[in-house]
Amino acid sequence: RPLHALLSRARYMVIVAVGGLSVMSAATFVWAIAKSVKLISVLLDGGWRGDAALVDLLGVIDVYLLAIVQLIVAIGLYELFIGDLDVPDWLEVSSIDDLKKSIVDVLIIFIGVKGIEGLLEAKRPLDSLMFAGAAATMIGALALFSLVRSSKARSGAPKT
Numbered sequence: 001r002p003l004h005a006l007l008s009r010a011r012y013m014v015i016v017a018v019g020g021l022s023v024m025s026a027a028t029f030v031w032a033i034a035k036s037v038k039l040i041s042v043l044l045d046g047g048w049r050g051d052a053a054l055v056d057l058l059g060v061i062d063v064y065l066l067a068i069v070q071l072i073v074a075i076g077l078y079e080l081f082i083g084d085l086d087v088p089d090w091l092e093v094s095s096i097d098d099l100k101k102s103i104v105d106v107l108i109i110f111i112g113v114k115g116i117e118g119l120l121e122a123k124r125p126l127d128s129l130m131f132a133g134a135a136a137t138m139i140g141a142l143a144l145f146s147l148v149r150s151s152k153a154r155s156g157a158p159k160t
Helices: 002-044 052-081 096-121 125-155
Strands: none
Touching: 002 052, 052 096, 096 125
C-alpha cells in the first residue's frame, strides 16, 4: 500500500519536465521575437531586395516552430500525467501516441522550412540536391510514421 501511494504521487515528477520545457519555450519565443525585430530592421534598411532576407525569414519561422514544439510537449506531458487543461481539441492529449502525433505534425513543417532554407543557402547544385533529398526523406519517414500510427488507431490494433 505505501508503494502504491508513492507510485501514484511519482507522476508529479513530470512537473519538472513541464516546468523546464515551459521556461525553454518562453525563452525560445523571446529569441524568435529578437530575430523578428532584427529581420524587420534589415528589411527596413533595404534588405528585402536580396534572397538573404528570405533565408532570415525562414530562420525566424524555424525558431517559432521550435518554441511551439516545446510548448506542445509541455502541455501534452501535463495533460498525460497531472491533469486536464483548457486547450483546443487538436491539442488535447490522452495518450503518448496523441503527443507523438502533435510533435510529428510540427516537425514535418519544421523540416520543410529547414529544407527550403538549405536550398536557398546552398552554394553548389549538388549541395542543394543533397539537402533537399535529406529533407524529403525525413518528411517522408515522419509522414509514413504518422500514417501507420493513424491506420493502426483506426483498425483498433494495439498501439506501440
